[in-house]
Amino acid sequence: MKINYLFRLLCLMLLPVCSQAQDAPWQSLFNGENLKGWKQLNGEAPYRVEDGMIIGTTVKNTPNSFLCTKDTYSDFILEYDVWVDPAINSGVQIRSNSIKSYRKGRVHGYQVELDPSSRAWSGGIFDEARRGWLYPLSRNQKGSAAFRPGAWNHVRVEAIGNSINTWMNGIQCARLVDDMTSEGFIGLQVHAIGGDAKNNREIKWKNLRIMTEDLEAHRTTASPDVPEISYLKNELTETEVRNGWRLLWDGETSNGWRGAKRDDFPPNGWTMEDGVLTILATDGEESTGPGDIVTEDQFSNFELVLEFQITEGANSGIKYFVDPSLNKGSGSAIGCEFQILDDKNHPDAKKGTNGNRTVGSLYDLMTAESIEYPERKKPFKGIGSWNHARIVSKDGKVEHWLNNEKVIEYDRHSQIFRALVAYSKYKNWENFGQWPEGHILLQDHGDTVHFRSIKIREMR
Structure with missing residues (x-):
């Protein structure tokens, strides 16, 4: 009787949280059946749809490949699940662009890193084809332990105003402030490889969804233990x-x-x-x-x-x-x-x-x-x-x-x-x-x- 009462009390306590999650204005980025709404840029690594997943496969003799949304996004909250072969790294581009005047259409912009190596910078932020590392997890060792090798990992990205915060499996990894780019597409990367050892390795994504409205009501409070790194020019946050x-x-x-x-x-x-x-x-x-x-x-x-x-x-x-x-x-x-x-x-x-x-x-x-x-x-x-x-x-x-x-x-x-x-x-x-x-x-x-x-x- 006491256990049943405690269970009901717990349900009542969680009801507002559950209701808020259900009411969140999520939009699916992937229909689970085909690549409608996506386009491939730069490299020729193949992407396919299988069992409700987008699967990218490494291939030799091609540059970095990106499967990108046709739509662009400015402020948003993004979530996805990802699995990566331990032999390779990958990432998801956010607020990224491809224009002919910049390196002949080279995809460039913020990348949420996926790094199964011993360096363990998954969830850090790399500026692809531009400034390099902006938020390496050398500044956040706790975040380095968030990634689970050989398993599915859940990623949350909040890009609101000039702040970009990331979480891996509920642990905050990056806390970046930067105002170089405010809008762009989402892109799934298959990294270029060298040699046979990393050929035909897979990265898998599923449950890709994005929120672009009512963000303040759903944003996560940044952890005070995670250092903020700001690239604002002569300005304090x-x-x-x-x-x-x-x-x-x-x-x-x-x-x-x-x-x-x-x-x-x-x-x-x-x-x-x-x-x-x-x-x-x-x-x-x-x-x-x-x-x-x-x-x-x-x-x-x-x-x-x-x-x-x-x-x-x-x-x-x-x-x-x-x-x-x-x-x-x-x-x-x-x-x-x-x-x-x-x-x-x-x-x-x-x-x-x-x-x-x-x-x-x-x-x-x-x-x-x-x-x-x-x-x-x-x-x-x-x-x-x-x-x-x-x-x-x-x-x-x-x-x-x-x-x-x-x-x-x-x-x-x-x-x-x-x-x-x-x-x-x-x-x-x-x-x-x-x-x-x-x-x-x-x-x-x-x-x-x-x-x-x-x-x-x-x-x-």
Whole structure:
């Protein structure tokens, strides 16, 4: 009797939830019988309908294939179930496009990743044929465990305004803010393959449905444990403001900055146009032009994020724990440095020790490499592309992140760090890198380098 009462009580409690789910204005994207409403773009991998599923099969000697909806969608909630052969990866395109003027019709846009490899980035967001990884699950290890290999997986995608959130089997994976593309088709990818081992492997999709109305009533509250990654230009999101972020550069003026060796901002050599802060090329030497610039404020425990873009052969850096008073002579102000460099074309990449002067490195001390995924190359997006830098300093522990992958970690109060300093160009600066606080610096090294979206939050 008691069990029956509890069962009825549970049903009454769940009734509003069940009613809301039934009333949700879902539209089916797939009729379960044929590919009406879909078209294939780019590659020639075959797609077929079988037992209420869309099945794509890998085939050699063809580029990435995409089965795309004929309709386009802007704001929506999308759900689907997917199964993938463990030997291959795949994904679902959202807000994607194919236009003749862009790489002869190459499908491009946001992709919700399907990654059965040991990297486990399923549910992350990749910008297909455009900017590469926007939300790798290196920033959300909990999300990496959501995918179930060799089984059906349920995916939910909420693309509303400039936010794109994803869930895999009920676990949030990505929390992206980006405003590059607001509308496009949905596309099912069969990835290009090489060799015989991955030939004739299948990806299966079913229960594809989309909602385009009454989204606010059905959107899911984002998990506070999942970090938000924003690519808005010189703009903070509501979440960032709540979490204590502030713009370190306002996108227009020199407010909050001055020359490292002067009391005001350099009158020339640094430009601010269209939301981009640029150091212009001079002679390629260290601080012989307009000079470095530093923040007026000093920082100790902080998280710093910015985007940088280099020109061919360029050299620059982001320094922290900077004390401008230490070096009044020639050269750059003294502090720990996140190196910015064209590794292929600048000679400094071959100097130092074991590559410790390459992009992302702790300059002249530690070499940047993909720490959590040693089989991957360092995630630099190249000359002329915007790269994402992140520096985290907390109670002496420091991390460098390049395009949201950790490439450096160290304890600036450790004996190991002091030993590295003793064999570096900083050996003559007493207590280098161990000062309690310091300025943030953007370096003039005589080459053209661009910066934007510079923001920081201080931590206790």
